[in-house]
Amino acid sequence: MKTRSMNRAVRAPGGLSLRLDLRALIVVALLLVAACAAGVALIGTGDAKIPAADVLRTLAGHGTAYQDFIVNELRLPRVLVGLLVGASLGLGGALFQSVSRNPLGSPDVLGLSQGSTAGALVVIVLMSGSTTQVTVGALIGGLATGLAIYLLAWKQGVHGYRLVLVGIGVSAIATAVNGYLLTKADMVDAARAVVWMTGSLDGRDWDQVWPLLALCAVLVPVVLAGARGLRMTEMGDDVANALGVPVQRVRLVLMVCAVLLVAAATAAAGPVSFVALTAPQLARRLTRSPGPNLVPSLCMGAALLVAADWASQRAFGADQLPVGVVTGVLGGGYLLWLLVTERRAGRI
Amino acid sequence: MSAVAESVSKRSTVNRLSAENVTLAYDQRVIAEQLSVEIPDNSFTVIVGPNACGKSTLLRALSRMLRPSEGRVLLDGQVIQSMPAKKVARTLGLLPQSSIAPDGITVADLVGRGRYPHQGLLRQWSAEDERVVQESMRQTGVAELADRYVDELSGGQRQRVWIAMALAQQTPLLLLDEPTTYLDIQHQIDVLDLCAELHETQGRTLVAVLHDLNHAARYATHLIALRGGEVIAEGAPNDIVTAELVEQVFGLRCQVIDDPETGTPLVVPAARKARAERQRLTTAS
Numbered sequence: 001m002k003t004r005s006m007n008r009a010v011r012a013p014g015g016l017s018l019r020l021d022l023r024a025l026i027v028v029a030l031l032l033v034a035a036c037a038a039g040v041a042l043i044g045t046g047d048a049k050i051p052a053a054d055v056l057r058t059l060a061g062h063g064t065a066y067q068d069f070i071v072n073e074l075r076l077p078r079v080l081v082g083l084l085v086g087a088s089l090g091l092g093g094a095l096f097q098s099v100s101r102n103p104l105g106s107p108d109v110l111g112l113s114q115g116s117t118a119g120a121l122v123v124i125v126l127m128s129g130s131t132t133q134v135t136v137g138a139l140i141g142g143l144a145t146g147l148a149i150y151l152l153a154w155k156q157g158v159h160g161y162r163l164v165l166v167g168i169g170v171s172a173i174a175t176a177v178n179g180y181l182l183t184k185a186d187m188v189d190a191a192r193a194v195v196w197m198t199g200s201l202d203g204r205d206w207d208q209v210w211p212l213l214a215l216c217a218v219l220v221p222v223v224l225a226g227a228r229g230l231r232m233t234e235m236g237d238d239v240a241n242a243l244g245v246p247v248q249r250v251r252l253v254l255m256v257c258a259v260l261l262v263a264a265a266t267a268a269a270g271p272v273s274f275v276a277l278t279a280p281q282l283a284r285r286l287t288r289s290p291g292p293n294l295v296p297s298l299c300m301g302a303a304l305l306v307a308a309d310w311a312s313q314r315a316f317g318a319d320q321l322p323v324g325v326v327t328g329v330l331g332g333g334y335l336l337w338l339l340v341t342e343r344r345a346g347r348i
Numbered sequence: 349m350s351a352v353a354e355s356v357s358k359r360s361t362v363n364r365l366s367a368e369n370v371t372l373a374y375d376q377r378v379i380a381e382q383l384s385v386e387i388p389d390n391s392f393t394v395i396v397g398p399n400a401c402g403k404s405t406l407l408r409a410l411s412r413m414l415r416p417s418e419g420r421v422l423l424d425g426q427v428i429q430s431m432p433a434k435k436v437a438r439t440l441g442l443l444p445q446s447s448i449a450p451d452g453i454t455v456a457d458l459v460g461r462g463r464y465p466h467q468g469l470l471r472q473w474s475a476e477d478e479r480v481v482q483e484s485m486r487q488t489g490v491a492e493l494a495d496r497y498v499d500e501l502s503g504g505q506r507q508r509v510w511i512a513m514a515l516a517q518q519t520p521l522l523l524l525d526e527p528t529t530y531l532d533i534q535h536q537i538d539v540l541d542l543c544a545e546l547h548e549t550q551g552r553t554l555v556a557v558l559h560d561l562n563h564a565a566r567y568a569t570h571l572i573a574l575r576g577g578e579v580i581a582e583g584a585p586n587d588i589v590t591a592e593l594v595e596q597v598f599g600l601r602c603q604v605i606d607d608p609e610t611g612t613p614l615v616v617p618a619a620r621k622a623r624a625e626r627q628r629l630t631t632a633s
Contacts, residue, residue: 007457009473019473101448225469232464238444241413243517244437244465290450290457 024287024296031283031299035086038306039079043071045313081204081268082309082323083302084212086275088265090283090301091223091294093276095258098230098292099251100160103338106277107262108331109164111171113271115145116263117197118174120270121181124193134196135208135267142263145170150255199272199324201309208268215264219257223294226254231291272324274331275301275308281338362425363389364553365410365440365521370419372405372577379405380577382419387521387570392547392554394564397574398598403557404445404525406574410555411442411523423521437465441519443510445526449498455509456494459485462516484515488542504535511542522546524556528563536560540567561598565589565613573597589613601626 011017043059044050048070050058057063058071093106107113119141123129129137153166178197182190229250232240240247262276282304283296305323308330312321365387372380379402387393387410395403408414409421412428421428428436441462449458462484463477485491488508493501498509507527514522524543528536544567547554558564564571565585572582575597581588591604594615601618608614618626 007473009475009478011473011475015474016470017472017474017477018470228464228467228469232461234448234450235458235461236444236446236448238413238442239447241433242411242437242442242444242514243462244432244434246433288452290453 021287021289024289024293027283027286027296028299031296031303035083035299035303035306038303038310039083042079042082042306042310042313043075045310046070046075077205077209078201078203078309079306080209081212082201082306084209084216085201085265085269085272086279086302086305087298088212088216088261088301089272089275089305090279091220091298092258092262092265093301094280094283094292094294094297095223095230095254095261096276097280098234099255099258100163101234102160102164103277103281105160105164105167106280107258108271108274108277109171110149110167111169111174112142112145112149112167112259112262113266113273114171114174114178115148116142116266117271118177118181119144120196120267121178121185121193124196125181125185125189128189132207138267138270139263142266143259145174146255146259146263195322196270197324198322199270199327200322201269202322204269212264212268215260219261220298223254223257226250227292227294230254230294234291270322270324272305273328274335275305275327278331278334279304281334363387364424365422365555367406367409367416367421368419370409370416370421372402372409372414373417374405374414378577383577383579384419385410385572385579385582387553387555390547390551390553391570392544392568393556393570393572394568395555395557395572395574396559396561396564396597401574402577403574407442407523407525407555407557411440412436413442413444434465437517437519439519440521440523441514441517443514443522443524443527445529447510449506449509451499453498454494455490455496455498455501455512456481456485458498458509459490459512459516462513465517480518481516484512487515487546488512504531504538507531507535507539508542511539515546519552521553521555524554526557526559528558528560536563543567561589561594561615562607565615566607566610585613589615 008020008022009017010020040052040055043055044052050067050070054063054067055071058067059076063071089107096105096107096110097103099105116138120134120138122141123134123137127133149163149167149170152170153163155162182193185193229240229245232243232245233247233251237247266272279301280293280297283293283300287293287296305327308326309323312323312326363386367383367385369382369384370380371378371382383402383406385406395406397403405414409416412421415429423431423436423440460477460481463480466477467473482491485494488511490505490508490512493505493509498506501509511527527539527543531539540563543554543556546552547569568585570583571585571588573580573588573593580597581593589604591602594600594602594604601623603616603618604613605616606612606614
């Protein structure tokens with residue numbers, strides 16, 4: 001992390017001035033290209049393989065009827081859900097990690113995913129609900145968990161370690177509830193529950209795309225408007241307050257956005273593990289810039305998730321894996337590495 | 349006299365920053381009651397007192413980090429809590445005790461963050477911002493460190509960087525909470541010299557909490573001595589620092605002599621034997 005950030009100021013007459021970090025811009029551009037490339041590859045993958053050129057032509061509306069059905073009806077929604085879920089998790093994770101000033105303060109560790117899972121399992125096991133009902137249940141579970149963490153950890157503002165420790169406690173409780181619900185379930189419900197719990201993009205269609213897209217369209221601008229204030233809070237509450245940042249308000253608004261993003265993403269694709277943890281860390285290592293790195297984390301999340309989904313379909317031959325297995329294995333390894341290096345740096 | 353002229357003449361007698369009958373408390377623990385303090389304009393005011401006398405708490409209230417449970421803090425005649433946060437931040441700066449340098453941030457970047465209250469979504473980095481940051485780094489002697497990482501610097505250098513950040517905020521009033529803590533004596537003097545220079549050459553009003561009474565007496569133009577949340581004495585160090593005051597405020601017997609370098613009061617604690625002797629006499633009587 002030892003390269004000077006490349007800040008450039010762009011100024012226009014009339015007092016307009018923007019500050020751009022060139023390196024971060026390049027990283028964002030490359031990640032977007034990577035996410036789209038992985039998306040095209042993913043669309044071409046499956047029982048009916050389609051070359052990338054044909055995929056692009058079909059996306060532009062010039063494919064055959066057969067290709068149009070496969071690409072635009074069957075596979076594009078899955079890729080879009082993947083991109084949106086990954087982006088939401090990356091952005092939500094970056095917000096959580098910035099507020100807690102701790103890479104471990106990510107939604108995976110804090111129990112938000114377990115809370116969403118509890119909501120989904122209640123619907124699957126106790127109510128044998130439909131897919132839509134499961135989504136709603138997961139959403140409610142995630143939001144309720146976010147609220148519980150807020151009530152328990154928020155004492156005149158939130159502090160890194162209290163958030164992480166309360167989150168680990170909430171996570172343990174939710175895991176226990178989930179275990180109990182699974183033991184109560186019959187075989188069919190249990191199998192359905194386990195598939196959901198792994199996190200998967202199988203069978204996602206346009207019905208999942210629109211709500212996620214709408215939520216992101218509202219929340220991303222709100223988050224980006226608060227980003228400058230959030231950057232200041234990384235120097236401590238007193239410094240940020242002294243600079244005129246309404247610290248508690250900024251933090252509350254951003255936490256609500258982060259919980260909504262993560263809960264919605266989890267409701268759409270199940271608890272895809274560790275994307276929220278790893279995306280901000282990887283983005284930060286690429287941009288080498290201090291601060292929350294929100295946009296790079298968002299792009300990194302999208303690229304990671306779609307690439308992981310592609311890998312889960314290609315890497316193991318005929319055995320297709322749910323995407324959560326791939327992100328779990330990669331992310332878990334990354335978490336271990338992070339724990340070791342953070343420990344060496346004396347931060348844990 | 350017209351209304352305008354009257355308000356102007358009134359203004360000129362009132363200092364920009366003051367606390368009026370404030371009660372300061374953390375949760376239920378009351379630190380100070382009915383405390384009133386005026387910060388004279390263009391002064392280098394130093395607040396001294398024993399541990400837990402409320403001096404940092406007072407500074408927190410003056411910088412709107414702590415809301416008084418009663419009374420009010422006034423900045424330019426307005427209740428400080430009722431003013432827009434960014435407007436306060438353009439008038440009054442604070443260097444708190446606890447500050448965190450984000451991982452991997454350079455000196456120039458950190459100092460640049462002091463420009464936040466002057467910026468907005470469409471005015472992110474003006475030529476003026478650039479100029480002020482350069483000037484702040486020059487004034488604090490960290491210009492040649494601009495591209496270094498803050499976490500690589502020594503404690504003294506780091507404190508200078510934080511002061512540079514507060515300077516970049518360009519506030520006529522600057523509050524410093526124990527700016528010399530954790531520094532060795534050379535760097536303590538270094539930081540205090542810097543404060544004195546900012547006060548003298550730029551006419552900024554400085555308010556600092558200091559532990560060392562001799563530093564306070566040497567550098568302050570206005571001294572506020574607190575004990576148990578009450579102002580025991582305030583004024584120029586030469587007028588108020590006496591052996592009686594030190595005993596009253598700190599419970600320490602001492603002599604006050606002239607500082608051979610500056611002529612300001614110098615507090616020399618009584619030897620252990622002399623203090624024991626006095627203890628014996630007071631218990632005997």
